[in-house]
Amino acid sequence: MDIKISGLTHRYKAGTPFERLALHDVSLSISSGTFLAVIGHTGSGKSTLIQHLNGLLKPSEGTITVGDLTIAAGGKKKQLKALRKRVGIVFQYPEHQLFDETVEKDVMFGPMNFGQSEEAARAAAHEMIKLVGLPVEVLQKSPFDLSGGQMRRVAIAGVLAMEPDVLILDEPTAGLDPRGRKEIMDLFRTLHDQRNMTTILVTHSMEDAAYYADRILVMEKGSTYLEGAPAEIFAKREELQAVGLDVPETVQFLLRWQEKTGKPVQMSSFTIEDTAKAISADFGKGGFTC
Amino acid sequence: MLDNVIIGQYIPGTSVLHKMDPRAKLLGIFVFIFVVFLANNWLTYGILGVFAVAAILLSQVSLRYMYKGLKPIFFIVIFTFILHILMTKQGEVVYDLGWLKIYNGGVKQGVFISLRLVYLVLVTSLLTLTTTPIDITDGLEYLLAPFKRVKLPVHEFALMMSISLRFIPTLLQETEKIMKAQMARGAEFTAGPVKERIKAFVPLLVPLFISSFKRAEDLALAMEARGYRGGEGRTRLRVLHWGFRDTGALLLLLILAAVLIVLRTHG
Amino acid sequence: MKELITVNNVSFQYPSEENLTLADLSLSVYKGEWLAIVGHNGSGKSTLAKLLNGLLLPTSGEVKVENYTTANEKELWEIRRRVGIVFQNPDNQFVGTSVRDDVAFGLENFGVPRDEMIERIETSIARVNMQGFIESEPHHLSGGQKQRVAIAGIIAQKPSIIILDEATSMLDPMGRKEVIDTVKQLNEEEGITVISITHDLEEAVRADRVIVMKQGAILTTGSPREVFQNEALLLDAGLDLPFSLKLGLALRDYGVSLKEQHLTQEELVDALWTLKSAD
Structure with missing residues (x-):
């Protein structure tokens, strides 16, 4: 589902002495099926931006179009709910939103709010629990008897069960250990590919942005600062450093290597494997041991 | 209002x-x-x-x-x-x-x-x-101090007040966060008849209670780690003039x- | 080196659990070192932290801090003044209604006279670079700032040891850097011993000594160079590898075989360059 944002401005606490410009004239197109990473440090407007995409915040100026739905300043409430059905959002620490007696009921909460029948919602709950890698037995358990990592998966299943076309992830791996982080991110990438979703990932990790996204948006002080494919963005190290960000580790390493050899290294993929491959090219064939 | x-x-x-x-x-x-x-x-x-x-x-x-x-x-x-x-x-x-x-x-x-x-x-x-609310709390603690003799837990009461004051803004932020998360899952907090509306608050209140208990537990541990053991032998930074x-x-x-x-x- | 903490054959079991969380664990912590404790969730590392300042008492065995033992309730207060813990959640350990009041909290508990308290609060807040925020209320501070206030609260107590119990895991990269830099400074300039329980391997690589835990026991201990040499063991502990190690292994797959593992990017680049020059 295509997303188009034009001239979006948001003022917090408009009309009071505490008024603050959180977003300023943001325009952006995200074509259907894109995996977009939004980076920028705390307070750059990332969270404000994504909350507009499912109607949790209303624009002060400008419009947001998701598919054939357009939200403008002063839009109607009914429209907001329709928007929320299309756009699912996994907040930071999503396990903090669990509330129901059983995992099954909790996962069914979303679909039923959007008018699904009980059977359909239950079917969705079963499907999604398996999808996030949990055994179906947990469905009858209380979510509060699960481990932290399992709770997070349940919460994610609860958002997926609404079958959104667009999935927004607000630092979905915050607080997890490295292994848990990788499992969750791999899950989202697989979902994205299999279900043909549009995915928007808000992250502080340049590595995640580099490995998982096809496009990157850099926010700074409520405006779009840079936008493009990862290779384009990470070729601009100075611009990134100017706003307190940096390139991923792999790029940092390639840059160091480049400095030594004096030869530019081609950078289009940022996985560790591809970095190793690029460097090994400098070593000729056959391999070396010393 | x-x-x-x-x-x-x-x-x-x-x-x-x-x-x-x-x-x-x-x-x-x-x-x-x-x-x-x-x-x-x-x-x-x-x-x-x-x-x-x-x-x-x-x-x-x-x-x-x-x-x-x-x-x-x-x-x-x-x-x-x-x-x-x-x-x-x-x-x-x-x-x-x-x-x-x-x-x-x-x-x-x-x-x-x-x-x-x-x-x-x-x-x-x-x-x-x-x-400031914290000054009112201090004032009350001093004024009520004589009642300690009749085993009124004045210090505990004052500490409780000041911790509540400290956590009110935190809980408000938390409430807003949970509300948004549930609204994103299609919950509505404002529409419908009163009975429905009360029911609608369950998805907000349960997580809020759970996180508050967790906070209380963490806080108690942090206080103990920093040597808290009741009002006995404590000195105070805040003095009234x-x-x-x-x-x-x-x-x-x-x-x-x-x-x-x-x-x-x-x- | 002077031994500050001695843990002797400690086992610990939570009343609600069937298995031991810590099983017959012994370790020593030395003055002035930065000790990183890494391990998968549930390996018992946070429980260990709580045993070190007597928030939990061992089921069997003994924990001694500078010759005080946590088993003796009277000595517990001496231990808690010497061993400060910065916990994971910045919000849930901020007791005061302002930065000043929060730093004061520990001092009040330990009965520090008011005049001295004021002086210590000033210096410790300056030590963590929070001078401009002394009157600030917690909800106006970032996570990293709150954690720095927690550190100020500890150093005001003149401790010998600071334990970071996953203290940076809820922070953004900037907050993480603020906290680590602050503690690093205290470690280097004032010789405060640091025990950092962390998932951040890049941080562990920079420690003086690393302990790897698995299922309530110590799997291995040594300098980062020794510990991170053994990739099989790290994977067995459910840990990821630091970046330079991963890249080194990937390079081997592409036929560039280095003699040993390198912990930092600088080292790895230099080693590769040497290898290439020898070519």
Whole structure:
């Protein structure tokens, strides 16, 4: 589902002495099926931006179009709910939103709010629990008897069960250990590919942005600062450093290597494997041991 | 609606009232409540009025702000006024509708009681407007200290108050976060009949309770790690300074009380 | 090196659990070192932290801090003054209504006289670079700032040891850097011993010594160079590898075989360059 944002401005606490410009004239197109990473440090407007995409915040100026739905300043409430059905959002620490007696009921909460029948919602709950890698037995358990990592998966299943076309992830791996982080991110990438979703990932990790996204948006002080494919963005190290960000580790390493050899290294993929491959090219064939 | 309630809100400032010891202000309020009940004629109510206005001026809180704060209680004031006009049958009849007679005693009584309410609200608001909640807590802890002897947990009570004050903004932020997360899952908190609306709050309240318990547990652990073991043997950073102005203010109130006792109508 | 903490054959079991959380664990912590404790969730590392300042008492065995033992309730207070813990959630350990009040909290508990308290609060807040925020309320501070206030609260107590119990895991990269830099400074300039329980391997690589835990026991201990040499063991502990190690292994797959593992990017680049020059 295509997303188009034009001239979006948001003022917090408009009309009071505490008024603050959180977003300023943001325009952006995200074509259907894109995996977009939004980076920028705390307070750059990332969270404000994504909350507009499912109607949790209303624009002060400008419009947001998701598919054939357009939200403008002063839009109607009914429209907001329709928007929320299309756009699912996994907040930071999503396990903090669990509330129901059983995992099954909790996962069914979303679909039923959007008018699904009980059977359909239950079917969705079963499907999604398996999808996030949990055994179906947990469905009858209380979510509060699960481990932290399992709770997070349940919460994610609860958002997926609404079958959104667009999935927004607000630092979905915050607080997890490295292994848990990788499992969750791999899950989202697989979902994205299999279900043909549009995915928007808000992250502080340049590595995640580099490995998982096809496009990157850099926010700074409520405006779009840079936008493009990862290779384009990470070729601009100075611009990134100017706003307190940096390139991923792999790029940092390639840059160091480049400095030594004096030869530019081609950078289009940022996985560790591809970095190793690029460097090994400098070593000729056959391999070396010393 | 809640934006208009000014009791409980603190406005930073440097006025004499801001600088007063919270204990003096608390005691002052206590005395003032008695003094208000001493007034029973135009003169004494007038004197109280002058006193209240003088206090507001001293606090440097804008009159308009005080007026805004009074708005929510206007309804109660008017209601009390009408009630007294209808119920009191003293003095001469000033208005006669046949089925309804209004006596000047009733009008007088109505005005007095309304004024009493307004004075009380104004002066109590001044306490919270010029004193931070934590200073009020400190003041209360000191004033209640003698009750420790009868095993009243004064220190624990004060600590509880200050921790609650500390966590109110945190819990408000948390509430907003959970509300948004549930709204993103299609929950609605504002529509539908009352019964539905109460039910709609379950997805908000359960997570809020759970996170609050978790916070309480973490906090208890952190406090213990930092050597907390009750009020025994504790020193304090916050000390209150009782100055001449505090003694003066209380004396002034006592003089006011004496004047009112003399000037009030006896018999 | 002077031994500050001695853990002797400690086992610990939570009343509600069937298995031991810590099983017959012994370790020593030395003065002035930066000790990183890494391990998968549930390896018992946070429980260990709580045993070190007597928030939990061992089911069997003994924990001693500078010759005080946590088993003796009277000595517990001496231990808690010496061993400060910065916990994971910045919000849930901020007790005071302002930065000043929060730093004061520990000092009040330990009965420090008021004049001295004021002085110590000033210096410790300056030490963590929070001078401009002394009157600030917690909800106006970032996570990293709150954690720095927690550190100020600890150093005001003149401790010998600071334990970071996953203290940076809820922070953004900037907050993480603020906190680590602050503690690093205290470690280097004032010789405060640091025990950092962390998932951040890049941080562990920079420690003086690393302990790897698995299922309530110590799997291995040594310098980062020794510990991170053994990739099989790290994977067995459910840990990821630091970046330079991963890249080194990937390079081997592409036929560039280095003799040993390198912990930092600088080292790895230099080693590769040497290898290439020898070519």
